[in-house]
Amino acid sequence: MTKTADAIIIGAGVIGAATAFELNKLGYKTLSIDRNAEAGHGSTSGSCAIIRVHYSTLEGTAFAYEGYFYWRDWADYLGVKDERGLANYRETGCLVMKTSSNGFMAKHTDNCRELGISFEDWSSEKIMERLPLYDLRGYHPAKRPNESGFGESTGGRVEGGIFFPTAGYVTDPALSSHNLQRAAEAQGGQFLFNTSVTEILKKNGRTSGVKLSDGSEVHAPVVINVAGPASSLINQMAGVTEDMTITSRALKQEVVHVPSPSNFDFENDGMIISDSDISCYVRPEHGNNILIGSEDPPCDEHVWIADDSDYDRNFTDQWNVQAMRYAQRVPSLQIPSRTRGVVDCYDVTEDWIPIYDKSSLPGFYMACGSSGNQYKNAPIAGKMMAKLVEYCESGNDHDASPLIFHLPYIDRDTNVGFYSRKREINTESSFSVLG
Numbered sequence: 001m002t003k004t005a006d007a008i009i010i011g012a013g014v015i016g017a018a019t020a021f022e023l024n025k026l027g028y029k030t031l032s033i034d035r036n037a038e039a040g041h042g043s044t045s046g047s048c049a050i051i052r053v054h055y056s057t058l059e060g061t062a063f064a065y066e067g068y069f070y071w072r073d074w075a076d077y078l079g080v081k082d083e084r085g086l087a088n089y090r091e092t093g094c095l096v097m098k099t100s101s102n103g104f105m106a107k108h109t110d111n112c113r114e115l116g117i118s119f120e121d122w123s124s125e126k127i128m129e130r131l132p133l134y135d136l137r138g139y140h141p142a143k144r145p146n147e148s149g150f151g152e153s154t155g156g157r158v159e160g161g162i163f164f165p166t167a168g169y170v171t172d173p174a175l176s177s178h179n180l181q182r183a184a185e186a187q188g189g190q191f192l193f194n195t196s197v198t199e200i201l202k203k204n205g206r207t208s209g210v211k212l213s214d215g216s217e218v219h220a221p222v223v224i225n226v227a228g229p230a231s232s233l234i235n236q237m238a239g240v241t242e243d244m245t246i247t248s249r250a251l252k253q254e255v256v257h258v259p260s261p262s263n264f265d266f267e268n269d270g271m272i273i274s275d276s277d278i279s280c281y282v283r284p285e286h287g288n289n290i291l292i293g294s295e296d297p298p299c300d301e302h303v304w305i306a307d308d309s310d311y312d313r314n315f316t317d318q319w320n321v322q323a324m325r326y327a328q329r330v331p332s333l334q335i336p337s338r339t340r341g342v343v344d345c346y347d348v349t350e351d352w353i354p355i356y357d358k359s360s361l362p363g364f365y366m367a368c369g370s371s372g373n374q375y376k377n378a379p380i381a382g383k384m385m386a387k388l389v390e391y392c393e394s395g396n397d398h399d400a401s402p403l404i405f406h407l408p409y410i411d412r413d414t415n416v417g418f419y420s421r422k423r424e425i426n427t428e429s430s431f432s433v434l435g
């Protein structure tokens with residue numbers, strides 16, 4: 001028998017599962033379909049799950065600040081128990097080094113002042129007090145270890161940083177998706193795993209559902225593409241790419257885990273640190289390890305992936321490059337010969353800002369292009385997508401009159417047209433994972 005739903009959500013990652021939860025709260029009976037065996041086992045499981053509030057644009061900052069409160073109040077937000085337990089948000093704060101490449105954080109702190117987000121201006125002495133293992137000599141611009149001069153200071157030093165107390169990370173991002181699945185189910189949502197969507201069905205000029213890998217069909221008037229790094233393939237399948245000025249594609253990332261130097265408890269005394277002088281970001285990782293991610297400097301090759309279900313998931317030399325860049329800042333860092341960490345993909349747009357939008361096909365929506373920086377926003381993105389569906393399905397033309405969406409915690413309106421698939425490239429963006 002053909003199944004039906006009010007809305008089909010392709011993808012049960014953190015954003016897909018949040019969208020399911022929020023749509024059910026609005027009265028839509030959803031069916032989430034995922035090719036994996038469990039919620040959050042796509043790129044969400046590879047996420048560093050850093051929750052931070054500083055972004056280059058005012059809209060991006062407001063969205064992230066709103067997003068922060070859902071993680072802080074996770075149990076209340078979900079309103080259900082999960083037999084696996086709830087994901088844990090650890091509030092460590094986030095230090096961003098002031099460098100010429102981030103304009104010494106002037107734009108970010110202006111955004112924070114406008115939105116009432118607290119921050120502290122730390123001197124280099126204060127940084128050394130909190131991070132005595134650090135060496136603040138300057139190394140910008142980033143090099144690769146095989147280039148001459150790698151590891152030699154280019155002069156100057158990091159003179160200070162901005163510390164944001166309302167920041168941290170979630171220790172198990174896949175579990176947070178499972179939590180959202182349970183919350184969605186409690187509202188009537190259903191989940192179908194181990195099944196791929198192979199076709200977007202159309203009837204009378206709009207979407208009418210999806211065809212699945214077992215040949216069966218599910219019919220629904222609304223289909224939402226939340227397929228993460230596979231989202232561009234789903235958009236192609238739906239035939240909706242023609243009017244998109246912003247697109248997305250999968251970008252391979254390697255995330256490094258190394259032990260903290262034994263004389264420092266990075267797990268408990270460390271924090272999230274974004275350091276554009278060495279093009280790395282770090283956060284504490286379980287077992288007194290340090291997680292090192294890349295801020296993608298121009299000297300590193302960008303490895304674009306055509307099909308995120310079929311690429312080399314092994315570490316490459318990039319693992320070593322990131323570890324060695326961080327060792328410039330922490331000379332006592334020991335780099336083990338055994339590589340540990342994560343290999344996964346971002347779904348990157350031209351301006352590293354996501355697409356939360358309808359499409360040229362009535363009934364077909366997309367929440368994609370999360371560009372390595374939207375885990376934190378999943379709950380509010382889900383809420384916004386649900387409202388967008390409701391707005392468009394009630395006959396409003398979101399392209400001509402974009403939805404104005406209220407961010408409830410921070411009591412501020414946002415124009416959802418900011419995330420349009422038809423926008424001009426946003427030149428205010430950092431054009432990096434920092435958003």
Ligand SMILES: Cc1cc2nc3c(=O)[nH]c(=O)nc-3n(C[C@H](O)[C@H](O)[C@H](O)COP(=O)(O)OP(=O)(O)OC[C@H]3O[C@@H](n4cnc5c(N)ncnc54)[C@H](O)[C@@H]3O)c2cc1C
Pocket residue numbers: 010011012013014015016017033034035036040041042043044045046047048049050051195196197198226227228229230231253255342343344345346367368370371372373374375376377
């Ligand atoms: C290495 C890394 C580090 C990151 N760090 C951070 C961070 O610190 N902070 C932050 O805010 N963000 C971070 N991100 C980004 C964040 O993780 C993502 O934005 C977020 O997890 C995306 O969630 P999603 O639900 O959109 O996609 P996904 O979790 O990728 O889910 C998409 C799902 O769609 C399914 N799917 C795909 N195609 C099909 C199909 N044809 N049929 C059925 N199912 C399909 C997949 O199986 C998958 O489960 C990071 C990402 C990566 C890769």
